[in-house]
Amino acid sequence: MTLKLDPKTDLSFTRTLAVPRQLVWECWTQPEHIPHFFVPAPHKVTSVDIDLRVGGRFNTTFDVDGNIMENVGVYLEVVPGKKLVFTDAYSEGWKPAPEPFMTAILQLEDAADGGTIYTATARHRSPETREQHEQMGWGTAATQLEAYARSLPK
Numbered sequence: 001m002t003l004k005l006d007p008k009t010d011l012s013f014t015r016t017l018a019v020p021r022q023l024v025w026e027c028w029t030q031p032e033h034i035p036h037f038f039v040p041a042p043h044k045v046t047s048v049d050i051d052l053r054v055g056g057r058f059n060t061t062f063d064v065d066g067n068i069m070e071n072v073g074v075y076l077e078v079v080p081g082k083k084l085v086f087t088d089a090y091s092e093g094w095k096p097a098p099e100p101f102m103t104a105i106l107q108l109e110d111a112a113d114g115g116t117i118y119t120a121t122a123r124h125r126s127p128e129t130r131e132q133h134e135q136m137g138w139g140t141a142a143t144q145l146e147a148y149a150r151s152l153p154k
Helices: 021-029 127-135 140-150
Strands: 010-017 044-050 058-064 067-071 074-079 083-087 102-110 116-124
Touching: 010 127, 010 140, 021 102, 021 116, 021 140, 116 127, 116 140
Parallel strands: none
Antiparallel strands: 010 116, 044 058, 058 067, 074 083, 083 102, 102 116
C-alpha cells in the first residue's frame, strides 16, 4: 500500500542504512536496544516495555531535560523483518488516548549493498504536532540507530 502523505501533518523520509535489515529489525523490536537510539541525544529512554504483536504494547519512558515523560502505545501492524506500525493514539486494550501525538510507520527493505532501505513516516493529527515533532529532531533516531547498529555484532 502506498501512503498518500499530507505535508501539513505527515513527516517521512527514506534512507539507506549501512546495516543489515535483520539487525535494524532487532533494534526496533528488542527492548534492550531502544534506549540507544529512539530519542535524540542527550535525552534518554529510561524504560521500554514491548509486547510485539498487533494490539501489544510499545511503552517507553523518556527523560527530557530532567522531565519524565511516559509514552504508551500499541502496535497496529507487525510484519516480521519488514514493517512496524505503532501509535500512541491507543494504549493496550485499545483504550483511546486523550491527546495522541502520532502514528509511526517503519518499512524495511534489503539494499543491494547488504544495507537496509529504511522508510520512516510519522502521521500527526495536526500541523502543530507535526511541527513540534520536526523541531524535536525528526530523523535523528535513524542516524542514531545506524550508528548504534553498526557497533553491534552482525
